[in-house]
Amino acid sequence: DGGITQSPKYLFRKEGQNVTLSCEQNLNHDAMYWYRQDPGQGLRLIYYSQIVNDFQKGDIAEGYSVSREKKESFPLTVTSAQKNPTAFYLCASSEGMLVGNTIYFGEGSWLTVV
Amino acid sequence: ILNVEQSPQSLHVQEGDSTNFTCSFPSSNFYALHWYRWETAKSPEALFVMTLNGDEKKKGRISATLNTKEGYSYLYIKGSQPEDSATYLCAFKNAGNMLTFGGGTRLMVKP
Numbered sequence: 001d002g003g004i005t006q007s008p009k010y011l012f013r014k015e016g017q018n019v020t021l022s023c024e025q026n027l028n029h030d031a032m033y034w035y036r037q038d039p040g041q042g043l044r045l046i047y048y049s050q051i052v053n054d055f056q057k058g059d060i061a062e063g064y065s066v067s068r069e070k071k072e073s074f075p076l077t078v079t080s081a082q083k084n085p086t087a088f089y090l091c092a093s094s095e096g097m098l099v100g101n102t103i104y105f106g107e108g109s110w111l112t113v114v
Numbered sequence: 115i116l117n118v119e120q121s122p123q124s125l126h127v128q129e130g131d132s133t134n135f136t137c138s139f140p141s142s143n144f145y146a147l148h149w150y151r152w153e154t155a156k157s158p159e160a161l162f163v164m165t166l167n168g169d170e171k172k173k174g175r176i177s178a179t180l181n182t183k184e185g186y187s188y189l190y191i192k193g194s195q196p197e198d199s200a201t202y203l204c205a206f207k208n209a210g211n212m213l214t215f216g217g218g219t220r221l222m223v224k225p
Contacts, residue, residue, distance in 0.1 A: 004157070035215075042118065042215035043203070058212070090158070097211050099145045099165060105157040 003027070004106035006091050011111050013078070013085070021076045021109045023091030032074035033092040033103065036060060043090060049074055050097055078111060086113045116140055118206045120216035127194050128224050134190045135219040137204030141185035146207040149178055149189055152218070153200040161189075161202075194223040 004025045013019045025032065031050050035043040045058030049068040063082025068074055074093075078085045089109045094101040119138045127133050139147065146165045152158040162171040167182040175192045191198055201220045205213040 040123075040217060042217045043205075044215075045212060048212070099207065099211075100163055102160045102163055103148070103213065104160070105150075107155070107157045 004091055004093055004104060006089075006106035006109050009107070009109060011109060013111060013113050015113055016080045018077055018079050019085075019111065021078070021089055021091075021111070023074045023076065023106060024072050025074075025091075025093045025104075026072060027093055027104065028071070029093035029095050029104075030071070031094045031097050031101075032068065033094075034058075034064070034066065034074070034076045035090040035092065037088045037090065037108075046076065046089075085111055087111060116206060116208065116214040118204065118214050118216040120202075120204055120219050122219060123217065124220040124222070126222045126224065129194060129196060131194050131223075132190065132192045133194055133221065134188050135202065135221075137187045137189070137206075137216055139185050139187070139204070139206035139214075139216075140208070141183060143208040144182045144185075144206075145209060145211070147180055147182075147187050148205040148207065148213060149187070150203040150205070151200045152203055158203060189219075191221070194221070196223045196225050199223045 007022045033048045034046040047066040049055040065077045091106045092103045094103045149161040150158040162178050164180040169180040177190045180187045201218040203218045205215045
């Protein structure tokens with residue numbers, strides 16, 4: 001089935017450790033995104049990538065890093081510099097970034113810092 | 115930071131009731147307005163992408179309208195069913211081409 005796969009679904013991390021969330025898509029989409037959701041807030045954009053080997057910071061990039069070495073994959077690393085990493089993380093993709101392009105989402109990953 | 119507001123935050127209705135909720139967004143530099151339905155433990159699913167003032171879109175019992183001049187969109191559900199229970203998200207796209215999401219409206223339909 002075509003879609004976006006995020007793993008792991010649940011992750012616990014000790015303070016001070018980096019952790020990487022995986023996102024893979026088989027939709028042949030050029031653009032990929034990472035969003036974060038906190039209780040009572042809308043989705044906020046962390047990073048996005050319009051094409052392989054290119055990515056840009058979103059609204060809340062501090063403490064995060066990404067790579068886009070393959071079209072299908074856009075992993076997100078939550079570094080120890082991220083002050084409040086406990087959140088729900090959603091990966092998404094779209095054919096491109098034109099006005100009418102629909103964004104498709106994965107099922108998300110819960111990260112808890114203990 | 116762009117302000118996209120959704121109201122109400124949550125809504126309880128009886129099966130069979132019709133309901134509607136609102137998304138407010140900046141009226142300048144409008145490019146598109148997206149609606150998504152997000153069921154618990156699933157991925158958000160795209161409902162509509164609306165680009166023109168006065169647009170009306172329909173998918174089954176769900177429809178949406180768009181007013182870009184005053185900066186709002188309504189989502190309507192006719193004859194709500196328990197399977198309509200979900201969080202409904204709107205997202206505004208401006209010239210920067212990024213989507214800014216509202217906080218969502220959580221709909222619960224009681225059988």
